[in-house]
Amino acid sequence: MVKLTRAAAAALLACAVALPATALPATAATPTAAAPAATAASAAAALELPAPTGRSGVGTSVLHLVDRSRTDPWVPDADGRELMVTLHYPAARKAHGRPAPYATEQEARLLLEGVGVTDPASVRALAGMSTHSATNARPAPGRHPLVVLSPGFGVPRFTLTATAVDLASRGYVVASVDHAYETSGTAVPDGRILTCVACKALEEGRAKGSDVTAARAADVRFVLDRITGPHAAWPYARIVDRSRIGMAGHSIGGASAATAMLADRRIDAGVNMDGSFWDTLPAGGLGGRPFLFLGTDDETHRPGGEDATWDRTWRALDGWKRWLTVAGADHFTFSDAPVIQRHFGLPAGPIPADRALTVTRAYLAAFFDEHLKGVPQPLLTGPSAEHPEVRFHQP
Numbered sequence: 001m002v003k004l005t006r007a008a009a010a011a012l013l014a015c016a017v018a019l020p021a022t023a024l025p026a027t028a029a030t031p032t033a034a035a036p037a038a039t040a041a042s043a044a045a046a047l048e049l050p051a052p053t054g055r056s057g058v059g060t061s062v063l064h065l066v067d068r069s070r071t072d073p074w075v076p077d078a079d080g081r082e083l084m085v086t087l088h089y090p091a092a093r094k095a096h097g098r099p100a101p102y103a104t105e106q107e108a109r110l111l112l113e114g115v116g117v118t119d120p121a122s123v124r125a126l127a128g129m130s131t132h133s134a135t136n137a138r139p140a141p142g143r144h145p146l147v148v149l150s151p152g153f154g155v156p157r158f159t160l161t162a163t164a165v166d167l168a169s170r171g172y173v174v175a176s177v178d179h180a181y182e183t184s185g186t187a188v189p190d191g192r193i194l195t196c197v198a199c200k201a202l203e204e205g206r207a208k209g210s211d212v213t214a215a216r217a218a219d220v221r222f223v224l225d226r227i228t229g230p231h232a233a234w235p236y237a238r239i240v241d242r243s244r245i246g247m248a249g250h251s252i253g254g255a256s257a258a259t260a261m262l263a264d265r266r267i268d269a270g271v272n273m274d275g276s277f278w279d280t281l282p283a284g285g286l287g288g289r290p291f292l293f294l295g296t297d298d299e300t301h302r303p304g305g306e307d308a309t310w311d312r313t314w315r316a317l318d319g320w321k322r323w324l325t326v327a328g329a330d331h332f333t334f335s336d337a338p339v340i341q342r343h344f345g346l347p348a349g350p351i352p353a354d355r356a357l358t359v360t361r362a363y364l365a366a367f368f369d370e371h372l373k374g375v376p377q378p379l380l381t382g383p384s385a386e387h388p389e390v391r392f393h394q395p
Helices: 006-012 040-044 105-113 120-127 157-169 197-203 209-228 252-263 308-316 337-344 353-371
Strands: 057-067 081-091 144-150 173-179 240-250 269-273 291-296 321-326 390-393
Touching (some): 057 157, 081 157, 105 120, 144 157, 144 252, 157 173, 157 240, 173 209, 197 209, 209 252, 240 353, 252 269, 252 291, 291 308
Parallel strands (some): 144 240
Antiparallel strands (some): 057 081, 321 390
16 A cells, blocks of 8 residues: 555544544554543533534435445445435524434444543433534525535544534535445444444555545445436435535545546535545646645645645646645544544644634635635635634645
8 A cells, every 4th residue: 555644644544533633643553542531521511513604594314325336345245335415404494303413322432432432421422412403404495506525534424514514504505425334433224333344444455545535436426416316315405506516525535526526527616625635637637627725734735745645636726726724723623523622622733623613614615605606705815814824825
């Protein structure tokens, strides 16, 4: 297997251990330092994501999709490629529904076990974290752009909930995808839990990052077919504007955004949040489609940094592009991890949790508002006094 940069190692080899710290060793499959146990007080305290910033309430639906036209790359004898998808969307005014859970208790337990948090109260606190959304609430009228979110390797889709809910409150339908056998634990409706078979394949050198991005690109194509196609799997599919589709992801999920755009012209714009690219863009780049880099402001993801894939991909991009880094961020800043780290006393980057989510939400919303809604965004033109952590680069 190719030698991993620090960011790639964090993305690919941490597997289920998604929340610890700022720098995983490039040669290790798991962190060497144990995370502190949660205190009884933190476990008992309410755990809540920041409220979304848009004007709409948010509804949530969950889909179980199975692509039986494909063999699962990690478990070939599985009955097709199995995907769990959470859809967040603008809800109608006065729409009601029971509060949507953050995760199942099984999923929460498997994620927390990876960082040494095992007490039942902590598991219940994470599973029940407030998401500011209602299950199957009636959608708002109109047609809305669609954004697909792909999580980091080994990390479940629910770790991007804060971003998904915020985009939905701003008028987007957001599809967060769990890619089968690539997470610490994904619950499917018949009671099974799909764990990270792919982690072992990568650790043992039987697979490489480009195998993951290829699988995820195919997953996203299938999800788009099932949400926007003539026989949609989602009852509210009518609210999706099929002509305005974007994709963003964290870590290898962000790298997969570029790979998926190469494979599927329906995706109009993409964002990579701190992921090493595993595929080389062709001479024509992404055919003029816009792409955003959003990463750590350190020796890894500044121009000329250790992750040379960013420089290489940047040169190949032929459309609108921005290269932004965030001071004080670590690899997991661009997910829900800062909220979880703060609550359970886990190590994190210097940027406060609230600022981490504020910055991520602001720049993703600005990017998609400009490129899917056609609304120019001054935030993307240069440094902002409102977000002094964000640095613009022009290699």
